[in-house]
Amino acid sequence: MQRLALAAALALAAGAAPGENAARGEQLYARCAACHALQYDRVGPRHCGLLGRRAGSVPGFEYSAAMKQSGILWTARTLDRFLAAPLEVVPGTTMTYAGIADAKERADMIAYLRKATANSPHCRT
Amino acid sequence: MSSFFAIADPNAARRLFLGRSGLLLSGAAVALLAGRDVLAAKSNDAAAGDVRILNSALGAELEAIAAYQVGAESGLLQKPVLALAVQFQGHHKEHADLLAATVRKLGGKPVAAKSKYSFPVEGLKAQADVLRFAAHLEQGAVSAYLGAVPLFGNRDLSKAAASILGDEAMHWAILRNALGENPVPVAFVS
Numbered sequence: 562m563q564r565l566a567l568a569a570a571l572a573l574a575a576g577a578a579p580g581e582n583a584a585r586g587e588q589l590y591a592r593c594a595a596c597h598a599l600q601y602d603r604v605g606p607r608h609c610g611l612l613g614r615r616a617g618s619v620p621g622f623e624y625s626a627a628m629k630q631s632g633i634l635w636t637a638r639t640l641d642r643f644l645a646a647p648l649e650v651v652p653g654t655t656m657t658y659a660g661i662a663d664a665k666e667r668a669d670m671i672a673y674l675r676k677a678t679a680n681s682p683h684c685r686t
Numbered sequence: 687m688s689s690f691f692a693i694a695d696p697n698a699a700r701r702l703f704l705g706r707s708g709l710l711l712s713g714a715a716v717a718l719l720a721g722r723d724v725l726a727a728k729s730n731d732a733a734a735g736d737v738r739i740l741n742s743a744l745g746a747e748l749e750a751i752a753a754y755q756v757g758a759e760s761g762l763l764q765k766p767v768l769a770l771a772v773q774f775q776g777h778h779k780e781h782a783d784l785l786a787a788t789v790r791k792l793g794g795k796p797v798a799a800k801s802k803y804s805f806p807v808e809g810l811k812a813q814a815d816v817l818r819f820a821a822h823l824e825q826g827a828v829s830a831y832l833g834a835v836p837l838f839g840n841r842d843l844s845k846a847a848a849s850i851l852g853d854e855a856m857h858w859a860i861l862r863n864a865l866g867e868n869p870v871p872v873a874f875v876s
Binding site: 591592593594595596598601602603604648653655656657658659660 | 735738741742743745746749750803804806822823825826827829830832833834835836837876
């Protein structure tokens with residue numbers, strides 16, 4: 562029991578909740594590589610600082626009106642909903658991607674983003 | 687028929703490639719550009735949605751062209767890898783031209799290339815770094831097109847996007863192979 566509690570504590574310290582796999586999430590994040598990077602804007606905005614950020618708020622990035630007006634605050638919960646069906650959550654977004662249907666894949670990717678955007682050297686500068 | 691890889695001059699190789707690829711891609715081009723009649727019967731919302739998808743793809747293609755330019759000018763690529771990079775860049779130019787033409791045909795305004803792109807050039811120190819960077823972008827492109835295919839209101843556009851997806855997947859596989867990795871590690875892309 563103590564071991565389980567320790568494992569859970571270590572997972573949380575690394576930015577992943579129990580059951581989430583940030584390493585797998587990093588592999589899944591490769592799907593985003595046509596448009597996104599952690600540290601700089603591309604076709605899509607940068608992901609450093611994503612969690613806790615207001616949607617449509619990266620300075621200098623040209624968002625769709627739909628995203629700017631969405632009123633979304635990016636948390637694990639709102640990101641999960643958006644990644645499941647981007648165009649249903651924000652109709653008119655330029656993130657024209659069908660979404661990630663698998664809840665576990667979304668959870669792992671969000672765990673990776675939480676970890677990478679908190680600990681990446683690129684995000685600390 | 688002369689081999690692409692046997693041509694020492696990359697420009698000559700590119701001309702040869704483009705001459706041939708025009709024939710190879712004509713089927714997809716026809717499918718992409720023939721969709722207007724079908725689309726005319728659909729709602730304006732559906733047409734606007736298709737234009738948005740095409741423009742997102744166009745933006746990514748324009749960035750890929752710029753990325754390959756960075757790779758080609760890095761001085762890190764040796765023959766025949768340099769010729770390969772130029773060939774792949776040519777594919778992306780063809781994709782971009784076709785996507786832009788289709789956006790216009792559907793009454794939209796194609797996005798333009800940015801005046802400046804950010805790339806992780808500080809990490810490009812050897813040929814393998816450039817190949818890995820390109821492979822990463824191509825993998826992302828495969829996923830992006832896969833995520834776009836089911837969204838089009840016009841199924842002709844889905845077919846054309848799937849055709850481009852196949853091309854990106856070939857790029858990804860060849861780049862993995864050039865890196866000494868298993869070119870096709872899985873049965874399904876995602």
